[in-house]
Amino acid sequence: MNSKEKRSLAYLLQLCGYDFGALFCDHPIQLSLISSATTEEQTQSEDAAIDPNDLGTNLVAKRKGLLRPIHSWSTSVRYLDSDTYKQTYGNSRVWELYRRNFKGPMHMPPRTRNNCVNPDGRFKTNFPCPICRDEYLVVDYRNVKLLEQFIIPQTGDVVECRKCSVCEVQYLRICVEIQKAKDRGYITFTVPFRKYDYSSYYPWWPSENKCESVEDEEEFDMLERRSPYKIYPVHHPDTFPDSMRPGLNPFKVAPYRRSKR
Structure with a gap:
């Protein structure tokens, strides 16, 4: 395959989205440069026609x-x-x-x-x-x-x-x-931290689920505390209307009278 046939084949492969220059050419870099140059020339000619x-x-x-x-x-x-x-x-x-x-x-x-x-x-x-x-x-x-x-x-x-x-x-x-x-390699990034369980590689290594060097702490019972909130009576008009059962309504204020009749 001569150089002209290589160039034409590389150009067709690039149009199709493939890059097989390394399979038939000893210098794939030069081939990619030639194919890119031909593509730029084609785009320039197309822009001139618009x-x-x-x-x-x-x-x-x-x-x-x-x-x-x-x-x-x-x-x-x-x-x-x-x-x-x-x-x-x-x-x-x-x-x-x-x-x-x-x-x-x-x-x-x-x-x-x-x-x-x-x-x-x-x-x-x-x-x-x-x-x-x-x-x-x-x-x-x-x-x-x-x-x-x-x-x-x-x-x-x-x-x-x-x-x-x-x-x-x-x-x-x-x-x-x-x-x-x-x-x-154009953009640097941090590799996520990976935690390995070395007990699967070394039999003498302590298991990751429970470390032998740390003892379990005793659990303390929580002290009972009285609630700091004071409960006040709540006025419910639907339950204690002013017009019904005034004697059972704790929010009903009796009128002031000087003497009993």
Whole structure:
């Protein structure tokens, strides 16, 4: 198989979502670079064929029905380090300044929409989510600066979908790319502590259920205490009405009289 046939086969495999460059090529890295270059050239040619008036860029206010521009992850990385990004978002995260309009109390937001972009690549609403509204925000495991904005620094968990107001499609993509970044070493994370029962490995080790070095403490009986609350009579109008049985009503106040008749 010559080099031209290898390039064409690698390009077809990449379009299908597979990467079998290591099976037939001694230099899979060079092959991936060639295939990625051909893909970028194809996307550039496709963008040139699209009418500029049909693109829903960031400069367009109402983008419903327009095509969402597609950019590479490297372009998104350069955008996050640019002055335009700092002027737009400042020191805030991309989702902090976004506010949703919905019925009901603010502390009980409903679920976000399924997606902001149709399968054909066109906007389905004029008010997309924080990720879909900015064409240069590309969710990728190599775009670490964007993914870290959706991670809670204290716990390492992903921000809830209703809090960051991202559509469900983009939120699922964020969760997947964060896990891929952790697997590939782009994002550091703490390994959960695992407690081992060494008694299953060493017979002389004390069991984890009951440590032999700690003695059981005696249980003390609780002292009986009198209730500090005083019981007062309660007035029940249904039980003791003023008009019925006045002699049995403890809350009935007799009128003051000087002398008995």
